[in-house]
C-alpha cells in the first residue's frame with residue numbers, strides 16, 4: 448500500500464472514531480502516524496535533497512519576504528504587478544504562472560520581496576501540480592499572503608483547503624510555537640514534566656506522550672511543558688521540523704460581488720477585501736495603501752533611524768528590522784550595520800516610542816519600536832584595551848590550568864608505569 452492510501456485509511460479511521468476519554472490514546476497515536484506518513488510523502492517526492500527545484504530557487508533580496516498563495520486565477524500575478532511593478536504574466540486562464548517570480552515592493556522605506564507563485568489546488572502538498580515546490584517557497588518566506596477570489600463559490604471552503612495544504616507540511620499559521628522544551632536523549636527513558644496543569648491531554652499525559660514518541664522510535668527524551676498544550680501541539684513538538692508563520696488573507700475581485708457579500712467578508716479574521724482592477728485597497732502610488740500596510744504589520748517591520756553624535760538623524764534611509772526574521776533589538780540593529788559594531792558596542796542612546804525617557808541609555812537587549820532614533824556609542828580605546836587585557840588574562844589562567852592538569856596526568860601515568 449502506498450503512503451497516499453495509508454493516509455486516506457488513517458483519516459477515515461479518525462473520522463470513524465468517536466472522541467472521548469477511552470479513545471484519547473488511540474486518536475493521539477493515529478495523529479502521530481498521520482504526521483509521519485505525510486512527512487515521508489514529502490521526502491519521497493522532494494527530489495535532490497528536498498531543496499526547491501528549477502524555477503523556484505530565487506535569491507533572497509530585501510528586508511523580508513512574503514509568498515502569494517492561492518488557487519489558480521484568483522489574481523496573484525495581477526496583484527504582484529500592482530504591488531511591485533514586476534511584469535509577471537496575468538491572464539484569464541488557469542495556471543498562467545508556472546514558476547516563482549520575485550518582485551520588490553517598496554513601502555515606508557523598506558524593500559519587501561514578493562513571490563508570485565503558480566496556483567495550487569487541493570492535494571498540492573502531496574505533489575499535485577507544482578504544489579510541492581509552491582509550498583516549499585511558502586515555508587521559506589517570512590510571511591504568507593493567501594489570495595482568494597471573492598466571486599468564487601465555496602469561498603470559505605477554499606480558505607480551509609489552502610490552510611490545510613500548508614498545515615499538512617508542518618507550516619503553522621498565526622500560531623506561537625508551543626512553550627515546551629523537548630530534548631531527545633540516548634539513554635534514560637522518557638522524562639515528562641509540566642509547570643501547569645495539562646487539561647487537554649487526557650488523564651495520563653505522560654503515557655500519551657510516551658506512546659507518540661514510540662511511534663517515532665524515541666525511547667529516551669525529556670519533555671517540559673510550560674503551557675496547557677493540545678494533542679496536536681504535543682505531536683508538533685515531538686515531530687519537530689515545524690515552522691510558525693504569520694499569514695494574512697486578501698479577498699480580491701470584490702468588484703464582482705454585492706455589498707452584502709463584501710460585508711460578510713470584512714468580518715473574517717486576518718483579512719482584507721479589495722480589487723486590484725478597481726484599485727480598491729491596492730493603490731500602488733499611495734503610501735497608506737491598506738494591503739501594503741497589512742503586509743508590513745504581519746512582517747513586524749520596524750524602521751530605525753540612526754544618528755551620529757551631535758548630528759541630526761538620517762531620516763532618508765532607515766535601517767529596517769523584521770520581528771519575524773532577526774528581531775528588533777538593539778543587537779539586531781548592530782548586526783545589521785556591521786559585525787564590528789556589536790564587538791565595540793558600549794551602550795545605545797534611544798529616542799522614540801520604545802524609550803521611557805528621551806534619550807534612554809540602553810543595552811543590546813533593548814527592544815526597539817518603529818521610527819525610533821538610535822545612536823550607538825562604542826567603547827573608548829581605553830575600554831577596548833581593558834577588554835583585550837582581560838581576555839589575555841583569562842586565557843593565561845586557562846593555559847596555566849591546563850598545563851597543571853597535563854602535568855598531573857603525566858605524573859599519575861608515570862607512577863602507574865613504575
Ligand SMILES: Nc1nc2c(ncn2[C@@H]2O[C@H](COP(=O)(O)OP(=O)(O)OP(=O)(O)O)[C@@H](O)[C@H]2O)c(=O)[nH]1
Nearest residue numbers: 520521522523524525537538542543544566723724
Ligand atoms: N474582476 C476582476 N478581475 C480580476 C481582478 N484582478 C485580477 N483579475 C483577473 O483575473 C484573471 C486571473 O488573473 P491572474 O493574475 O493571471 O491570476 P493568477 O492567480 O496569477 O493565476 P495563475 O497564475 O494562473 O494561478 C485575469 O483575467 C485578471 O484580469 C479584479 O480585481 N477584478
Ligand SMILES: [K+]
Nearest residue numbers: 520538540543
Ligand atoms: K491566470
Ligand SMILES: [Mg+2]
Nearest residue numbers: 523524543544
Ligand atoms: Mg499567476
